[in-house]
Amino acid sequence: MHAATADAALQQIRADVNRRKIFDKIFVMVGLLIMFSALLVLVVLFIDLVQEGAPRLNWDFLTSFPSRKAERAGILSAWVGTSLIMLTTAAVSMPVGVAAAIYLEEYAPKNWVTAIIEINVTNLAGVPSIIYGLLALGLFVYQFNLGQSIAAAGLTLSLLILPIVIVATREALRAVPRAIREAAYALGATRWEVTAHHVLPYSTGGILTGMIIGLSRAIGETAPLITIGALSFIAFLPESPFKGEFPFFSFAWLREAFTAMPIQMFNWVSRPDPAFQVNAAAAGAILLGMTLLMNGVAIYVRYRFRKRINW
Amino acid sequence: MQSGITAQDSPVRPGVATQGVDGRLSTPRPSVEVGKRTTKDDEALAIKSRAEGLSFYYGDVKALKSLNIEIREKRVTALIGPSGCGKTTFLRCFNRMHDLTPGTRYEGRIMLYPDSLDLVGRGVDAIEVRMRIGMVFQKPNPFPKSIFENVAYGLKVRGVRSNARIEEQVEQALRRAAIWDEVKDRLESSGLSLSGGQQQRLCIARALATNPEILLFDEPTSALDPIATARIEELIDELRDQVTVIIVTHNMQQAARVSDYTAFMYLGELIEFDSTSKLFTNPSQKATEDYITGRYG
Numbered sequence: 001m002h003a004a005t006a007d008a009a010l011q012q013i014r015a016d017v018n019r020r021k022i023f024d025k026i027f028v029m030v031g032l033l034i035m036f037s038a039l040l041v042l043v044v045l046f047i048d049l050v051q052e053g054a055p056r057l058n059w060d061f062l063t064s065f066p067s068r069k070a071e072r073a074g075i076l077s078a079w080v081g082t083s084l085i086m087l088t089t090a091a092v093s094m095p096v097g098v099a100a101a102i103y104l105e106e107y108a109p110k111n112w113v114t115a116i117i118e119i120n121v122t123n124l125a126g127v128p129s130i131i132y133g134l135l136a137l138g139l140f141v142y143q144f145n146l147g148q149s150i151a152a153a154g155l156t157l158s159l160l161i162l163p164i165v166i167v168a169t170r171e172a173l174r175a176v177p178r179a180i181r182e183a184a185y186a187l188g189a190t191r192w193e194v195t196a197h198h199v200l201p202y203s204t205g206g207i208l209t210g211m212i213i214g215l216s217r218a219i220g221e222t223a224p225l226i227t228i229g230a231l232s233f234i235a236f237l238p239e240s241p242f243k244g245e246f247p248f249f250s251f252a253w254l255r256e257a258f259t260a261m262p263i264q265m266f267n268w269v270s271r272p273d274p275a276f277q278v279n280a281a282a283a284g285a286i287l288l289g290m291t292l293l294m295n296g297v298a299i300y301v302r303y304r305f306r307k308r309i310n311w
Numbered sequence: 312m313q314s315g316i317t318a319q320d321s322p323v324r325p326g327v328a329t330q331g332v333d334g335r336l337s338t339p340r341p342s343v344e345v346g347k348r349t350t351k352d353d354e355a356l357a358i359k360s361r362a363e364g365l366s367f368y369y370g371d372v373k374a375l376k377s378l379n380i381e382i383r384e385k386r387v388t389a390l391i392g393p394s395g396c397g398k399t400t401f402l403r404c405f406n407r408m409h410d411l412t413p414g415t416r417y418e419g420r421i422m423l424y425p426d427s428l429d430l431v432g433r434g435v436d437a438i439e440v441r442m443r444i445g446m447v448f449q450k451p452n453p454f455p456k457s458i459f460e461n462v463a464y465g466l467k468v469r470g471v472r473s474n475a476r477i478e479e480q481v482e483q484a485l486r487r488a489a490i491w492d493e494v495k496d497r498l499e500s501s502g503l504s505l506s507g508g509q510q511q512r513l514c515i516a517r518a519l520a521t522n523p524e525i526l527l528f529d530e531p532t533s534a535l536d537p538i539a540t541a542r543i544e545e546l547i548d549e550l551r552d553q554v555t556v557i558i559v560t561h562n563m564q565q566a567a568r569v570s571d572y573t574a575f576m577y578l579g580e581l582i583e584f585d586s587t588s589k590l591f592t593n594p595s596q597k598a599t600e601d602y603i604t605g606r607y608g
Contacts, residue, residue: 179448180452181411182411182452183452183453183454184454184464185411186441186446186448186518187445187465187468187521188469188521189438189464
């Protein structure tokens, strides 16, 4: 008799739990559906680009300058330009962005000035990129007299991704537990020592991830580069940053004219000759590949750094 | 800033501030052995630190109300009281941990002897204070660095550059924290790879490495199991005679086991301060008695 009632109660509990768990299953299914549709779009896009650009996806394409003849045109000056611009962007936005984030997170007093700065940093992330282009045209190109150079392009894109770098870095710094900071302070460390010896090293993974995500946003930017006057037909390479003799590197390339991957693509897409569309697709596939590669590096970096540190 | 007050004219001295003793011996007492060693000689012990009219504010909230207490050198002083009574707040005044929180304010003084330094004085740098007073936290918080680097960090901050000296002091600190035998073969592995109890002893070693004059413990065993707790208590017992210890605990048995002096706090006030044996067996205040007999708290 008792066993029977107990059994009935158990059945009822199970039925109840199963009924409520239905929502878990529904949510998982909806989530997967949405995620896969987004992924599918990306995959289809990539495959489409590769298919269309297939005839031009070869070594010659990477090592040739642009040309009036579609079948001889390549992206050498474009990918070299993009790489150098990315180098400049990273070299500028990393120290500036990380320093700004450290100041805001570790040093800034909590008052209205800081609040205004914080709100503005967030707002800057939403400013259309062409506005940055206009700013850079006036400021870097004319005011600082940098001209239509790689330096101007790098600085422009640095401005563009600074908010991303700052926000990501602040998140990473904030993830370091208060207990760790207190431990260091209690040993007599100064604010700078706590930051340099502890907070910064423990958040490197997050900072690098934010940096790379910022760069992969910058790599595809076209509008601001066109605004500052990127050329779309460049049949020469900037001076190499590496040299055979002392001091083994040179910064002459910073002052040279440039083109970049998205600009080259834009140029080809706007041509009437359908042969150039093939080139555009091939360049698109390579640009997308570069972006995915950078994101892959970001994920790897995060994985490597997180593995050492788990709170 | 520093007046002519000497260690003799104390505001509250153990064994002195016991008004209203009526000797109610019938109250149930904790069944543990209480009060490690408070002998007559202790009256002659040097005063390491003394709070004089210490008040503390979080914004407009007055968290500590004019505390007066004497900390004897090379003795263990326990701070007990119900949650929210201000015992941790008080402890964190000694190494100016509150300076990290904006909007906090100290009033009164905490004198550190023998050089009569006011720890909460305006002209006194918090870093300077923390160089002399170590702290062990509630939750073990080793740095995600190697065991060696954890212990060596305080020395590095102090500018010790000689590797031989750092190695020597790290070993000494790990021995004093009774963890040397467990970690001597794995000094390069992460401090986070240790168990909770080991991590806490590593944190004690880290604090000891710089030879602090006072070591603050903020509920050091509340995140640990009974066996690890026993080891930490043993360790605190061994540290007696080497360093002045102030320990916050919500566990009255722990206070009774490890301390020589106990302060009972309630709602930001110091209700009673006496030798541990006296406070636990013959408290002078009704509130103290109610608390230690478990009638509230």
